[in-house]
Amino acid sequence: MKNLTNLSLLSITLWLEDVLKIDDTISFIIQNPDNNKNALGFKAWVSLAELHYCRLLTPEKISNSEIRLYFKKLNQKDSFHTEVVQQRAEKYGTKSKFFNIDKNREPTFLLAYKKALEAVKIEERKEVLNLGINKADEFEFIRELIGESSFNRINFRGIDHSKTALEYAKKRFSNENIQFYQHDINTISKLNLPKADLIISIGTLQSPSINYKPFLMSLVQEHLSDNGALILAFPNSRWIDGELIYGAKAPNYNYSEMSLLFNDVIFAKKYLQQKRFRVTITGREYIFITATKIRS
Ligand SMILES: C[S@@+](CC[C@H](N)C(=O)[O-])C[C@H]1O[C@@H](n2cnc3c(N)ncnc32)[C@H](O)[C@@H]1O
Secondary structure, three states: OEEOOOOOHHHHHHHHHHHHOOOOEEEEEEEOOOOOOOOOOHHHHHHHHHHOOEEEOOOEEOOOOEEEEEEEEOOOOOOHHHOOOOOHHHOOOOOOOHHHOOHHHOHHHHHHHHHHHHHOOHHHOOEEEEEOOOOOHHHHHHHHHHOHHHHHOOEEEEEEOOHHHHHHHHHHOOOOOEEEEEOOHHHHHHHOOOOEEEEEEEOOOOOOOOOHHHHHHHHHHHHEEEEEEEEEEEEOEEEEOOEEEEOOOOOOOOOOOOHHHHHHHHHHHHHHHHOOEEEEEEEOOEEEEEEEEOOO
16 A cells, blocks of 8 residues: 655655556555644645546545545546537536536535625625526525525526526426526527616626627626626636536646636626726636626
8 A cells, every 4th residue: 555654745746647547546545634733634635636637535544643545536528518419508408417517515616606695785686687597506595595585575587598407497496586588698688678786697608609708798788787786607617527626628728727717707807897896806616706886
């Protein structure tokens, strides 16, 4: 059994790279960090597992000074990012790999979303519009956060082009205050919706089908009320084999590269500031832009 107790982080990394070329599950001995303040802590081991595209399995305590750890390689082919679909609108439908993902179980997503909802004072909003609602996880969390009676005082509208995802969402919410629209977000004006006082869009505006910059500007100008707020989130991560792996996926790179992400985030921030919004950028695996109107 490999003992990593006295190795530097670089030596550990090089050893992991080597053995993971051959084995799918590996185990090794480390110092018990509870009893040795110079030992690498579990946070470091979780990061190492993620950076080597592995899942950390349940550790075993061998003695007060030693622990046995297991890393299991993620199946990198098991990802909706690489899934090929016949119908574009069903890329995120009930049969897709994406559909099994539950972002609401990811602390780095959920806590950032919670903060954003608190910043826009969600309970005081009357008309909430969600673009790319899919199976309506984002509404489900609002219901849990503010409770059923406050939730029922707000009108919620969700748009998506996936028929199957919306069918699922409708079964989940029979509430009268929620409407779902199967529609192309690009032609949202045709729906003649009332202006929203909160627009939420998570993981959607960078979609290849949407011309992000002009679309964002028209959204603010035509679909948001004078005192309206926005919560936009952009993935800085990929879903691989059920795990949320940090770092934006970029075309032409086989590692995470964030230029496109930063470009889109900064565009939104600058544009919204010009329009007299107070804008914050928060989050980690999902980068949140939260914008609220500056009162004059
Ligand atoms: C990556 S998913 C994000 C879904 C959800 N907000 C979440 O984070 O779990 C993007 C969603 O936007 C929808 N979508 C993408 N482009 C669209 C378009 N042009 N019109 C309508 N829906 C679109 C997809 O069907 C999908 O449900």
